[in-house]
Amino acid sequence: MAIYHAKDNSFKLILGNPELFAEFLRDYLNIELLKDVRPEDIEDISERFLPLFQDNQDSDTVKRITLKGAPVFIIALVEHESRVNYRSSFKMLQYICLILDDYEKEINREHKGISATRDFRYPPVLPIIFYDGAAPWTAKMNFLDRTALNDVFHQYIPKFEYLLVDLNRYTQEDLVRFNDTLSLVMIIDKLKKSDGKSLLSKLPLDYLEKTALKIPEELTKLLMDVITVLLNRDEYPKEEIRTIAGYFTDKKEDQPMFEGFVEAIMEHTRINREEAREEGREEAREEERKAVLELVKQGYTAEQIEAKLASNTAGTKTVGSTHV
Numbered sequence: 001m002a003i004y005h006a007k008d009n010s011f012k013l014i015l016g017n018p019e020l021f022a023e024f025l026r027d028y029l030n031i032e033l034l035k036d037v038r039p040e041d042i043e044d045i046s047e048r049f050l051p052l053f054q055d056n057q058d059s060d061t062v063k064r065i066t067l068k069g070a071p072v073f074i075i076a077l078v079e080h081e082s083r084v085n086y087r088s089s090f091k092m093l094q095y096i097c098l099i100l101d102d103y104e105k106e107i108n109r110e111h112k113g114i115s116a117t118r119d120f121r122y123p124p125v126l127p128i129i130f131y132d133g134a135a136p137w138t139a140k141m142n143f144l145d146r147t148a149l150n151d152v153f154h155q156y157i158p159k160f161e162y163l164l165v166d167l168n169r170y171t172q173e174d175l176v177r178f179n180d181t182l183s184l185v186m187i188i189d190k191l192k193k194s195d196g197k198s199l200l201s202k203l204p205l206d207y208l209e210k211t212a213l214k215i216p217e218e219l220t221k222l223l224m225d226v227i228t229v230l231l232n233r234d235e236y237p238k239e240e241i242r243t244i245a246g247y248f249t250d251k252k253e254d255q256p257m258f259e260g261f262v263e264a265i266m267e268h269t270r271i272n273r274e275e276a277r278e279e280g281r282e283e284a285r286e287e288e289r290k291a292v293l294e295l296v297k298q299g300y301t302a303e304q305i306e307a308k309l310a311s312n313t314a315g316t317k318t319v320g321s322t323h324v
Contacts, residue, residue: 092127127162
């Protein structure tokens with residue numbers, strides 16, 4: 001269980017960052033009102049509630065967001081386990097009651113007795129579960145369905161649902177389209193255990209390069225810490241993990257990932273061309289590798305390089321040309 005506690009803490013760091021939490025709301029919640037939430041609108045108040053629980057809720061987080069001058073509370077629970085947590089709806093009920101009780105005390109301190117007035121309204125509390133486990137999520141999402149005799153007493157039982165964000169429902173292409181920092185974490189999280197294949201071969205061509213250019217410097221260390229935990233969990237070689245980390249922190253041309261990127265382009269191109277086996281292939285491959293390396297240094301994208309390689313195969317252009 002230790003690796004999952006490490007992962008829990010890593011996701012708490014991710015969801016604890018206002019910028020990344022804003023991306024989470026925008027990407028994964030189909031609630032229009034929350035799509036324009038800014039990082040400065042988000043206040044993390046988790047510490048008010050987590051000490052009240054003694055069951056190691058390492059990645060539970062509670063946010064207070066100001067929308068149109070009114071507060072909205074969001075509970076985000078991260079479930080990594082291989083088994084579905086069937087207590088989730090009850091745990092959410094506990095959080096909701098604590099949050100509303102805390103809010104009522106706060107507002108009554110500011111305006112004595114206001115919660116007892118006719119027009120007082122409690123703020124909404126949005127419960128969210130982020131799940132990335134392997135098994136399908138089969139827990140009841142409405143607390144009513146977890147209560148005995150609900151057909152008789154349904155009028156008197158809390159009837160709220162939590163919002164389930166199941167990473168299994170998103171393809172790699174879906175995540176790439178989000179085109180932000182959090183998408184990289186989610187793509188890495190979806191990778192299965194190392195099977196001997198290069199990590200680069202499991203990621204879209206050009207994706208790491210394009211993503212690295214957009215990541216704010218202040219998020220780099222946080223991002224790499226989380227990715228390192230995820231890749232360690234999946235038993236990827238430490239050299240590959242260091243290579244990924246270096247890609248976001250070092251100069252591109254001075255690191256192993258750069259060479260790996262070149263190899264990935266070449267492999268992708270060979271598969272697409274269904275390159276025939278022939279004598280002298282190794283020599284041709286080395287020449288091709290050098291040409292690709294030079295083109296990457298010049299700033300060409302993977303798509304442009306593949307087009308040039310295909311053109312060279314047809315005998316219309318040379319790979320080393322600097323014209324697209």
